Amino acid sequence: MRDRLRNMMVYVLLAAIVAIVPIGIARHMLAESRSDAFLDDKPNYLAHLYPPRGKAELSQKLAGLLDANLQQMNEVPRIYLSRLPEVLPTLYDAREKKRMFTSSMLPIILRANELIIADRSRLLVILHKLDEDETLGKSEQKWLKQTAKQYRVRLGETPAASDINNLLYKIDVVPVSLALAQAAMESGWGTSKFAQRGNALFGEWVWGDNAIGIIPSGRDEGKTHKIKSFDYLLDSVRSYMTNLNRHKSYEDLRRRRAELREHSLAVTGAALAPALVDYSERGTEYVNDILSIISYNDLGALDHALLGSS
Secondary structure, three states, X not given: OHHHHHHHHXXXXXXXXXXXXXXXXXXXXXXXXXXXXXXXXXXXXXXXXXXXXXXXXXXXXXXXXXXXXXXXXXXXXXXEEOOOOOOHHHOOOHHHXXXXXXXXXXXXXXXXXXXXXXXXXXXXXXXXXXXXXXXXXXXXXXXXXXXXXXXXXXXXXXXXXXXXXXXXXXXXXXXXXXXXXXXXXXXXXXXOHHHHHHOOOOOOEEOOOOOOEEOOOOOOOOOOOEEEOOOOHHHHHHHHHHHHHHOHHHHHHHHHHHHHHHOOOOOOXXXXXXXXXXXXOOOHHHHHHHHHHHHXXXXXXXXXXXXXXX
């Protein structure tokens, strides 16, 4: 009975917040960056906080992020939501819904890319050592084997420069506009049950009794797939990026990205989107929709966004 009363009080509290300060609900399940945020090969998972009791409980950084014009921000605050705001499916104002979704996702996508950049930096150090005929340390060898396995790159008995270059070809950032547009498309701007219940933003499928996921309500008879679910939004984004970086279906995307880098051109969502014809059964129609989302919502301006130093 006590739990039931507490749940009712929370529901009333959330309803009051929605009525008074709709944007403040994004504080729900907030995991805000600490001052000792680190950059290495592990995600910086942060603590869950209670929903706010009013606008006064919004941190200055979060309020600034939610109120800002994201396309004009010099630095994006390191604010990582553990899950999407539960109010998203109830918002009828499309502009407000898109803004809240984008504000929630932008720091997380930038963080996922930041971790990829950290992996690239580590690979470049290893490549330099190989060029100088230096011996790799045990921790470097272990990390290299794990990374190669993750990205499905075969290493020789003795790692060579060509192995590292193969990894650098696969391990690269995904443009913010592309990740945002696909997340918006696949999750209905964060309103789908898969996104709300399981942080499933990109519609990834998994199979098997031990696979963690949500069974689609309209799954055809004989089908056994689930929609892969995650503990954190950052998990979902990192899984999506790994998928683009290693699956054979997206070789064209990786090749286009490498060509852009070779010619010192910007790696943008609009430039890579045409390579996603195999992401959906809708093929070119899906690509056209992604390009429309990027263009209509001016997401391309976010391809150059940067996380703040704290």
